[in-house]
Amino acid sequence: MYDLAVFTDWLAFAVRWLHVITAMAWIGASFYFIALDLMLKPADDLPEGATGEEWEVHGGGFYNTVKYNVAPARLPEHLTWHKWQSYWTWLSGAALLMLVYWGGAEMFLIDYDKIELSAFQAILISGGSLAIGWVLYDFLCKSPLGDRPTLLMLLLFVILVVMAWGYNQVFTGRAALLHLGAFTATIMTANVFFIIMPNQRIVVKDLKEGRVPDAKYGKIAKLRSTHNNYLTLPVIFLMLSNHYPLSFATDYSWIIASLVFLLGVLIRHYFNSMHSGKGRPHWTWGASAVIFVIIMWLSSAPMFRDYDWQAEVVVPDALEYVTASADFDDVRNTVLGRCSMCHNAEPVWPGVNWPPRDVRLDDDAQIALNARSIYLHSGLSNAMPPGNITGMTDEERIQIIRWYRGLNRDIAAAD
Numbered sequence: 001m002y003d004l005a006v007f008t009d010w011l012a013f014a015v016r017w018l019h020v021i022t023a024m025a026w027i028g029a030s031f032y033f034i035a036l037d038l039m040l041k042p043a044d045d046l047p048e049g050a051t052g053e054e055w056e057v058h059g060g061g062f063y064n065t066v067k068y069n070v071a072p073a074r075l076p077e078h079l080t081w082h083k084w085q086s087y088w089t090w091l092s093g094a095a096l097l098m099l100v101y102w103g104g105a106e107m108f109l110i111d112y113d114k115i116e117l118s119a120f121q122a123i124l125i126s127g128g129s130l131a132i133g134w135v136l137y138d139f140l141c142k143s144p145l146g147d148r149p150t151l152l153m154l155l156l157f158v159i160l161v162v163m164a165w166g167y168n169q170v171f172t173g174r175a176a177l178l179h180l181g182a183f184t185a186t187i188m189t190a191n192v193f194f195i196i197m198p199n200q201r202i203v204v205k206d207l208k209e210g211r212v213p214d215a216k217y218g219k220i221a222k223l224r225s226t227h228n229n230y231l232t233l234p235v236i237f238l239m240l241s242n243h244y245p246l247s248f249a250t251d252y253s254w255i256i257a258s259l260v261f262l263l264g265v266l267i268r269h270y271f272n273s274m275h276s277g278k279g280r281p282h283w284t285w286g287a288s289a290v291i292f293v294i295i296m297w298l299s300s301a302p303m304f305r306d307y308d309w310q311a312e313v314v315v316p317d318a319l320e321y322v323t324a325s326a327d328f329d330d331v332r333n334t335v336l337g338r339c340s341m342c343h344n345a346e347p348v349w350p351g352v353n354w355p356p357r358d359v360r361l362d363d364d365a366q367i368a369l370n371a372r373s374i375y376l377h378s379g380l381s382n383a384m385p386p387g388n389i390t391g392m393t394d395e396e397r398i399q400i401i402r403w404y405r406g407l408n409r410d411i412a413a414a415d
């Protein structure tokens, strides 16, 4: 069993590595082409059918790129397609989702405080929601709304907000944000696979057979790639969110996730304007900063935890001081009762073979050493225990907050 655990842990790492690499390649290429497209300029000596050109310098040479919109008069011998970066990003992401969230459904997907799903039900919701998301999105794009891009975009935003809320009703906070990212990213890759590539193939076929390709294919692809453009940054945020419990494991996580989509649009708007020579809308940075501050505030806004949230937080470092502190006995009991079955030199929780993330919470010194993490992961947020699998109560969380903040006040007073 131990060896299987070693294998799956490394397999997850390898797949994650692949996922990050392919995502970088995809996003890099897509940002590059978006910028290039916006920077194209007219010129007198362009070849027939060309709509613009751009000169660039990179890596010791000069590049002169010419764009033909919709297509050149004659098809060149050699044509490079950009599609596998996108497909591999989705495939490796799906594999990772299955490894982490389906394989570890009890630990990472199901939140027993919300709905007591079986692993099978949770996996069904996970996979099914991603598929349904695409079908719904594609239907809307192909409906008359496709001719009203702004209205369509607003409607998509509403759907994303509903999904952010909905995922948070059924899954752990961590899985909810990740699924929202996967939901969005699935739409993006499906746009490439089901729409952009097939249309491009029709254009190529038309050219080969001597027909003039219909301009509508360019227009359809443009709508879909505009969506992909604006969705990229939020997806990256959502994928990274699982490292930051304040983003995914507080009461307003679904609102935070929704606001991140606005951030993505604002930031992309700045770069799109800049690249197309329409100036630099600096206000987008101001607006982004305001939204970010709102996000920070929301993550610590009191909801069900009745506590004074204004106290200053300083990291304690004196271990003896921590263990001698008021409330420590109670906190120790909580941690030993709710955490140490997993966070132990020799965990007793089935399937946990070593202290997760090397965090041990099995004696006083370790508890003191990890005071800040305990506060962040199980006081301020409910990231731990995963899915509240060991049934931590709100009172216990409040106590951890009170204890940790008390430490800091005492240290501040001693200084």
Ligand code: HEC
Pocket (backbone or CB within 6 Å): 107, 243, 335, 338, 339, 340, 341, 342, 343, 349, 352, 356, 357, 359, 361, 373, 374, 377, 378, 384, 385, 386, 389, 390, 392
């Ligand atoms: C059922 C087993 C289990 C229990 C109970 C549990 N944890 Fe964890 N904990 C994990 C796992 C698994 C991870 C690794 C999560 C990951 O891969 O991101 C983890 C990670 C952590 C981390 C490190 C997170 C990071 O970002 O590196 C901290 C801190 C932590 N837990 C604290 C706690 C505290 C405090 C409690 C009790 C209130 C607790 N855990 C209860 C399984 C558990």
